[in-house]
Amino acid sequence: MRPVSATLAIGSAILALMIGVSVLAPWISPYAATEQHIQKRLERPSARYLLGTDQYGRDLLSRTLMGGRTALLLGVGAVLLGLGLGVPVGLGAGYFGGRADEAIMRVVDAMLSFPSLLLALLIITALGASTAHALVAIGIANVPGIARIVRSATLAVREAEFVLAARARGEGHAYLMFGEIFPNVLPPIVVETTIRVGFAMLAAASLSFLGLGVQPPQADWGLMIREARQYVFLSPWPLVTPGVALALTIIGFNLFGDGLRDHLGGSA
Amino acid sequence: MTRYVLRRLASIVVVLVLISIIIFVAIHVLPGSAATLILGEYATPEALRTLEREMGLDRPLPLQYAGWVRDVLTGDWGDSLAMKQPVVSVVGLRLKNSATLAAAALVIVVCVAIPLGAAAALGRGGPLDLAIVTATYVGISIPEFVTGLGLLLLLAGPSVQWFPTGGYAEPSAGILTWARHLVLPAATLTIVLIAHVVRQTRSGLADVLASPYIRTARLKGASERRVVVRHALRNGLLPTITVLALDLGYLMGGIVVVEEVFAYPGMGRLMIYAVQNRDIPLLQMCVLIVASVYALANFAADLLYAWLDPRIRYR
Numbered sequence: 001m002r003p004v005s006a007t008l009a010i011g012s013a014i015l016a017l018m019i020g021v022s023v024l025a026p027w028i029s030p031y032a033a034t035e036q037h038i039q040k041r042l043e044r045p046s047a048r049y050l051l052g053t054d055q056y057g058r059d060l061l062s063r064t065l066m067g068g069r070t071a072l073l074l075g076v077g078a079v080l081l082g083l084g085l086g087v088p089v090g091l092g093a094g095y096f097g098g099r100a101d102e103a104i105m106r107v108v109d110a111m112l113s114f115p116s117l118l119l120a121l122l123i124i125t126a127l128g129a130s131t132a133h134a135l136v137a138i139g140i141a142n143v144p145g146i147a148r149i150v151r152s153a154t155l156a157v158r159e160a161e162f163v164l165a166a167r168a169r170g171e172g173h174a175y176l177m178f179g180e181i182f183p184n185v186l187p188p189i190v191v192e193t194t195i196r197v198g199f200a201m202l203a204a205a206s207l208s209f210l211g212l213g214v215q216p217p218q219a220d221w222g223l224m225i226r227e228a229r230q231y232v233f234l235s236p237w238p239l240v241t242p243g244v245a246l247a248l249t250i251i252g253f254n255l256f257g258d259g260l261r262d263h264l265g266g267s268a
Numbered sequence: 269m270t271r272y273v274l275r276r277l278a279s280i281v282v283v284l285v286l287i288s289i290i291i292f293v294a295i296h297v298l299p300g301s302a303a304t305l306i307l308g309e310y311a312t313p314e315a316l317r318t319l320e321r322e323m324g325l326d327r328p329l330p331l332q333y334a335g336w337v338r339d340v341l342t343g344d345w346g347d348s349l350a351m352k353q354p355v356v357s358v359v360g361l362r363l364k365n366s367a368t369l370a371a372a373a374l375v376i377v378v379c380v381a382i383p384l385g386a387a388a389a390l391g392r393g394g395p396l397d398l399a400i401v402t403a404t405y406v407g408i409s410i411p412e413f414v415t416g417l418g419l420l421l422l423l424a425g426p427s428v429q430w431f432p433t434g435g436y437a438e439p440s441a442g443i444l445t446w447a448r449h450l451v452l453p454a455a456t457l458t459i460v461l462i463a464h465v466v467r468q469t470r471s472g473l474a475d476v477l478a479s480p481y482i483r484t485a486r487l488k489g490a491s492e493r494r495v496v497v498r499h500a501l502r503n504g505l506l507p508t509i510t511v512l513a514l515d516l517g518y519l520m521g522g523i524v525v526v527e528e529v530f531a532y533p534g535m536g537r538l539m540i541y542a543v544q545n546r547d548i549p550l551l552q553m554c555v556l557i558v559a560s561v562y563a564l565a566n567f568a569a570d571l572l573y574a575w576l577d578p579r580i581r582y583r
Contacts, residue, residue: 110286113563117521118539118555122294125543125551202411206525209413210540225413229529232417233425243414251409 008259014252022068029062033219042235052237055227060241066219067242071249074135074213075201079193081139082146082200087189089143090150091177095158105151111144120203124212131220134213138203142196149192153185160184191261198253205246221246272574280567287559288340291552292333345553350545355553358538363557365436366527366534370519372450373457374512381462382505385469389504390496392474400466407463412522416456416529424452434531453530457522461515468511473504506577513569520558 004012021028030050031037037057045052051060093104111119120137127133157163158181166180207213208222216223221242228238307315320326324335339346345355388400424433431452437445476482477500485499486492524536531537535558542551 106282107286110283110290113283113517113566114287114290114559115517115520115562117524118559119290119294121524121539121543122291122551122555125546125548126295128546129543198409205411206413206521209411209525210528212540212543222413225417229417232421236421239414239417239421243410243418247406247410247414250411251406254405254409 005259005262007255008263011252011255011257011259014248015256018068018249018252019072021065022072025065025069029059029065031059031062033063033066034058034217035062042231042238044235045237051241052235054224054238055231060224060237063219063224064221064241064245067221067224068245068249070131070214070218070220071201071205071246074131074138074204075197077135078138078200078204079142079196081135082142082196083189083193085140086143086146087150087182090147091154091181091185093147094151094154095173095177095181097155097158101151104147108144108147112148116141117203117206120207121212124207129212129215131214131218134204134207137207138200141203142200146189146192146196149188150185153188154181157181157184187264191257191264194253194260195257198250198257201246201253202250269574273571276567276570280563283563284560287563288337288556289333291555291559292336295548295552296329296332340553340556346549348542348547348550350541350547350550355550358550359535359553359557362533362535362538365532366523366536369450369453369457369523369527369532369534370516372454373461373519376454376458377461377465377512377515380458381465382469382508384462385466385508386473386496386501388466388470389473389477392470397470400470404463404466407459410459411525412456412460413525413529415459416452416526419452419456420529434529436533449532453526453532456526456529457519460518460522464511464515464518465508468508469505472507473500476500476504506573509569509573509576513566516565517562520562 035058037053037059040049040053040057041055043049043053043057049059049061051064054060054063089104089108093101093108119141120134123137123140124133127136162184163176163180166176171179204213205220205222205225208220209226211226214220214223216227224242225239225246228242232239307319317326324332327335343356345359347353348355348358351358384400388397391397420433422428424431431448435449437449439446477496482495482500485495490499523534524539526532527534527536528540535554539551539554539558541547542554
């Protein structure tokens with residue numbers, strides 16, 4: 001094993017903190033995320049409210065902790081959806097090659113030439129704004145990029161000896177793709193996945209900020225920032241708290257992804 | 269070069285057709301037809317069918333697609349459902365405003381990012397390089413609505429008021445007023461872009477500086493300034509053009525968020541309005557325009573690249 005780089009170490013630490021806190025959020029939050037203390041609106045940080053309160057007197061620390069859960073759920077969920085659709089498409093295109101590959105890749109390239117936020121906006125217009133639809137929209141926007149990565153990794157191993165041996169044994173297409181090729185294209189997929197989770201969280205937060213994702217009163221960083229806008233000159237805390245949490249989390253995912261790529265070797 | 273241009277031109281037409289198909293499919297295949305959106309959830313089935321027939325939604329999909337493409341090409345862009353106005357007249361001004369904003373951002377990016385990237389590449393491993401690399405890392409990671417609101421908080425607050433909190437002013441209202449409205453949204457857009465371009469310039473220039481022909485230039489006694497400006501930058505900046513073109517795609521998404529933050533009346537805000545009101549005729553034209561601009565910008569960047577680097581043309 002190569003020594004772990006500072007990039008990977010810092011990234012892992014931030015991610016571990018973020019995931020740990022999100023999982024434990026319901027137990028470590030001092031208040032319920034939607035509990036209103038109507039006499040204590042837009043308060044500064046104090047011993048009672050460690051990070052202050054928002055415009056309804058809700059505890060910002062509790063909302064930020066629970067918001068991490070939402071962000072993680074959306075980021076991971078959207079990328080899993082993208083993988084579920086993109087991996088079979090990429091494997092199929094790379095494995096079968098020829099006409100099928102060309103046709104699939106044409107569509108994939110066209111989707112890639114389409115700014116992904118616009119694709120998400122189209123899907124949300126058709127489906128309506130909600131947390132689940134934001135997840136679907138971002139997941140679908142991730143499909144072409146994932147398919148492309150998986151296809152090029154597949155091309156690199158499809159003529160490898162272990163694949164040819166399995167084919168000579170008489171294995172079917174499905175086994176060759178998922179039993180032989182897939183395990184061998186996992187490293188680049190893992191790296192791609194971590195970086196994509198960070199970006200998916202960012203996209204989800206953007207949609208919620210635009211009012212097109214998570215809906216009130218649920219706790220979500222993008223939505224918290226949206227609601228904080230109006231009061232930003234009265235109290236900066238409702239903006240700063242989720243903003244810092246979001247930025248730090250995305251820095252963590254980026255550091256982790258970059259570090260992991262270097263750690264697994266430049267080819268991934 | 270002519271053959272290269274023709275080949276790229278053919279592929280851009282294919283891309284534009286595919287983009288229009290994606291938009292059409294997204295709108296017509298997903299649940300919730302346009303007629304349901306207009307009449308609301310509680311419309312009677314008879315009313316829905318009548319409206320669908322009036323709008324031609326009962327025709328086969330390929331026919332509907334052909335009809336839509338013909339309308340778009342002949343300038344019949346339909347009416348916005350929410351604004352009760354022709355889409356053409358709604359879009360024109362917004363497109364101009366967004367183009368102004370994007371152009372301002374790009375000018376700032378080129379003027380700031382390329383010198384910064386060059387400085388980082390020349391002082392690789394030094395303190396300046398480390399500072400620039402760290403700053404770009406943070407810049408890429410902070411969402412633009414956070415930076416935008418942060419700038420708003422610091423520079424447009426009631427106690428400071430250096431800039432307006434949002435909106436847009438025509439140049440006829442005075443150049444200074446016009447510029448003051450542009451500064452914060454443009455600055456917000458540039459932070460992520462600067463980070464991308466700095467990274468690319470730094471690594472592109474660093475690669476070139478390590479190449480044999482630069483050693484030759486140094487050995488023949490050229491000054492460091494001449495080596496960098498005349499020999500290294502010309503090749504080292506080539507990939508930066510591609511990054512700038514790809515960043516236009518980011519810019520198209522970025523304007524949506526940034527225009528919302530600063531209440532800037534451009535294409536981005538128009539699209540959000542269309543989504544919120546489920547105004548499909550307006551949204552599909554906006555998305556088609558923005559996606560086409562992006563595709564054409566990539567095409568222009570490819571041509572520029574091929575013109576600057578003859579090696580590309582013969583691939």
